[in-house]
Amino acid sequence: MHAWLCENPIGAEALTWKELPTPEPKVGEVRVAIRAASLNFPDLLIVQNKYQMKPPLPFVPGSEYAGVIEAVGEGVKGLKPGDAVAAFGGTGGFGTHACVAAALVMPLPPGFAFDDASAFILTYGTTHHALLDRGALKAGETLLVLGAAGGVGTAAIQIGKVAGARVIAAASSDEKLELCKQIGADATINYASGNLREELKALTNGKGPDVVYDPVGGDLAEPVFRSIAWRGRYLVVGFAQGTIPALPLKLALLKGASVVGVFWGDFARREPREFATSVRQLGAWFREGKLRPHVSQTLPLRKAAEALKLMAARQVKGKLVLTPE
Numbered sequence: 001m002h003a004w005l006c007e008n009p010i011g012a013e014a015l016t017w018k019e020l021p022t023p024e025p026k027v028g029e030v031r032v033a034i035r036a037a038s039l040n041f042p043d044l045l046i047v048q049n050k051y052q053m054k055p056p057l058p059f060v061p062g063s064e065y066a067g068v069i070e071a072v073g074e075g076v077k078g079l080k081p082g083d084a085v086a087a088f089g090g091t092g093g094f095g096t097h098a099c100v101a102a103a104l105v106m107p108l109p110p111g112f113a114f115d116d117a118s119a120f121i122l123t124y125g126t127t128h129h130a131l132l133d134r135g136a137l138k139a140g141e142t143l144l145v146l147g148a149a150g151g152v153g154t155a156a157i158q159i160g161k162v163a164g165a166r167v168i169a170a171a172s173s174d175e176k177l178e179l180c181k182q183i184g185a186d187a188t189i190n191y192a193s194g195n196l197r198e199e200l201k202a203l204t205n206g207k208g209p210d211v212v213y214d215p216v217g218g219d220l221a222e223p224v225f226r227s228i229a230w231r232g233r234y235l236v237v238g239f240a241q242g243t244i245p246a247l248p249l250k251l252a253l254l255k256g257a258s259v260v261g262v263f264w265g266d267f268a269r270r271e272p273r274e275f276a277t278s279v280r281q282l283g284a285w286f287r288e289g290k291l292r293p294h295v296s297q298t299l300p301l302r303k304a305a306e307a308l309k310l311m312a313a314r315q316v317k318g319k320l321v322l323t324p325e
Contacts, residue, residue, distance in 0.1 A: 062093020
């Protein structure tokens with residue numbers, strides 16, 4: 001097999017394309033011949049040694065991918081060679097083959113293209129867990145999505161609409177907000193050019209959003225939390241802006257509001273039954289046409305380092321997918 005290897009986590013420029021032994025699945029694992037892998041912001045952080053999970057060196061980055069099972073390890077039930085699957089491995093996706101725990105794969109229904117499948121399980125899984133499990137989003141509530149044109153942001157718009165919420169999408173350019181409108185956002189805010197608090201006040205008649213989905217962090221967090229509705233839920237999804245905010249906890253007291261952490265990777269590992277239920281629900285919504293990943297760009301796997309640099313420069317809308325040549 002061939003893969004991008006991270007031997008020194010100082011950034012995408014240090015990755016090397018190497019020939020490696022094809023791995024054999026261990027007990028409870030399957031080996032997947034990868035047909036497509038998508039980029040996620042943690043993939044960038046992990047090769048910069050900035051992510052909370054720090055795998056032993058060397059490792060192959062790439063947290064989610066889709067392909068065909070080639071081999072199954074001892075104890076695996078319900079999966080067999082030839083099955084098309086999507087997988088969340090945390091690492092391993094930027095290669096031609098990967099072994100992953102069978103509990104972390106999603107069998108693909110007929111017609112689910114590998115490009116779409118590789119862009120589905122992490123972004124939609126994270127968002128389903130965030131909005132419906134951790135955030136208890138209800139029909140008729142208002143959801144604010146920050147970084148709304150990114151991978152998890154576009155998923156949040158779609159799942160928010162499936163849940164019956166009114167969705168306000170916030171992003172850094174009018175071009176990105178146009179995409180948000182196309183996939184279902186009810187209203188939009190350009191936080192690079194407008195006054196975020198004033199626009200939120202106007203769009204919610206002074207009430208504020210009931211649920212905030214924040215994969216951005218940085219200097220957006222405090223003004224948004226000051227605008228949240230009574231009993232609001234602020235979902236901490238990530239820190240794409242690069243700075244981890246420090247919120248004054250007095251605001252939570254005054255608003256009767258909750259700051260809720262969302263760590264889907266550990267949820268998938270610690271609560272496999274709930275993870276499986278979530279994945280089944282997402283698969284059903286996909287079959288019903290309620291969800292569809294927005295794949296804005298596809299590049300050859302050999303350009304993975306270049307793709308990560310595009311993500312670092314915030315040049316990716318929706319999802320960028322890599323495919324082996």
